[in-house]
Amino acid sequence: MSASPPSFAVNLVNVTKRFGTQVAVNDLSLQVPTGSIYGFIGPNGSGKTTTIRMILHIFLADSGTVEVLGRQGTRSANDDIGYLPEERGLYKKMTVRRMLLYYAALKGVGEKAAGPEVDRWLERMDLTPWAKKNVEALSKGMAQKVQFISSVLSKPKLLILDEPFSGLDPVNLEVLRSAILDVRQQGTTVIFSTHNMTTAEEMCDYIFMIYRGNKVLDGTLSSIRATYGEDTIRLRVQGGRAALRGVEGVEVTRDFGQHLDIRNPGDPQALLQRIAAKARVELFEVTTPSLHDIFVRIARPEVKEEANA
């Protein structure tokens, strides 16, 4: 490897992957800058996990090039990649410490180097008392933290986390979030997939959205929002949603209970007047759509189809 790290930790060029006749990932190009946190979003079954597996060379692309940490088309970078799969995989009958040492050894890190690292992480995650217990004795949240430790023990240059926060309580979520940010601080590039748009907005430098195998969003959060323009109005009226019935040009995208987000491609002033004529306005804010709204706008047709099916 060259002395200076490549500018892109992951560089996919026109990558396609088919399973039988189904195209799982279609002509995907993606550059993940070294040192960034890159969020993968997209509905279930849209190609996120397939993309991740191609980065890990668990699946080989049918066409296109997959370059990871400067190495193209081989698994040789895998020892420098930490991976937390969506579905947790731990040996129930092994003790926590022994299993972590095994996972480290599989990444080529011997017990001498991995031992202190295991102890340090267990301490940090409040799991030291569980080190000698069998994995099956752990709660779901603890198991998740152990799985996370297994992915960072080898001090990877690239960390791939598939749904790292699912099923965590707020305390553990905070522990994990700060751990991820620390790892990034030390120069590790982080890719994580999530269904939680707020987390993605808060943590990610870049967002990538894949939908039915095609890339639909890719860029910084602000650049993505900018392409959608200020077409969203945050609104609170007395009487709530019912009071808006019959007002022309009101399309509620999301009802938060306390306020509504409505989509308005037209002139906000005209809309305000129309609403004010019908109901008492308490809040009226012109804003960009949230990532959540953008996600839903893209993926809603499918959700509806699924509901009808």
Place this chain on the structure above:
Amino acid sequence: MRKIWTVAKTEYLNAVRSKAFIIGIVMLPVMMSGSLIVGKLTKDKVDIRPRKLAVVDQSGWLAEKIETRAAARNEKDIFDPVNKTKQIRPAFVIERVAAQSADEKVEVALSERVRKKDLFAFLVIRSNIVDSAATNTVSYFTETASFVELPGWLDNVLTDEITRKRFEGAGVDQALVARLTKRINVRQLGLTEVDQSGQVIKAKETNRMATFMIPFASMMMMFMLVMSSAPALLNSVLEEKMQKIAEVLVSSVTPFELMAGKLIGTLFVSLTLSVLYIGGAALLLTQMALTGYVDPSLILWFLVFQLLGLLIFGAVFIAIGSACSEIRDAQSLMTPAMMMIVLPMFCLVPVLESPSSTFSRAISLFPPATPMLMTLRIASKPGPPLWEILLGVVLCSAFTIFCLWAAAKVFRIGILSQGQAPTVGKMIKWVFSK
């Protein structure tokens, strides 16, 4: 390569620390010595309650003879030969039933008494029993057909008494009969050999231990070693798939490294077991001064075939495990694989009886059966010619390589497949996919 060892080491340590392994160590000796121990224990637990036999004797003279013989037996034959006061067999008590003709009513009445446990059994002897042209049969009625000691004893006593009566009737001298009808014993010997100085070494009496026990035990040991290791691989792979560990593993090692590591780990587990078993067997043979019956080359061939057998069946089970996502799917695919392991057991008796027959030679060269049956033949002296053993090793090795190659193909695809219940056809398709 280093990662293969990492996997192998962990597989090995996981296995030898498990309860199943400890049970495996204990199981074979227990099974082998179990029957001996049970036999010893139950020897003292024989039911020695007297067995009451009613005799309906129309011949008029046999019942008395039976009574006399029973009395003689009850006096000495039912006691322990060493400890003369300890009874180890039940006494036979004879009750004579007067019945002049063949009467079904008598049979019905006696049957009722047997049902009420008043009698153990009853015997009906026809009046014409001495006339060998008329009949050679007496009838023995019982509810407990599994108790063979009484009818067996009657068989001897009646044959004795009736033939004596027949000779008497023919006017032949009893002493002459006894002398002329003496039974012949067949003494079983090994072969006569000539040593280097040309001296003839007399053949020794063959020992059942050498001719039967050693080949039998060798093959059983091979069977146990394969059975206790190979199917465990299926469970271990299936666990990794069901617990989603497989995806973590294949992100760190290639599927081939994973499979190779698991196989090598299992190989070492099985070698550990066989070292323990062989060591135990050697100790036992030394104790019994039977080491002369075991050729050291047997141990060498045993280890070679153990290695091949484990790789063949290990590869098969690992492939099945990787292709399945549920225990239920695996079980239906396991049946044919289990049949392959058990098949040689069905051939045990014919091969043991005739180790160099065409059938034995052919079946022992059939690769899946070679590890067990060739071992059986090698252990049966004088054993097959060396070229046959070597041919067996070559064929079996080729088959092993094929199994490993096919298993690697199936494993590579199967380990990450989810949901679909695989068919044999689909697995074959995986083998030949690029």
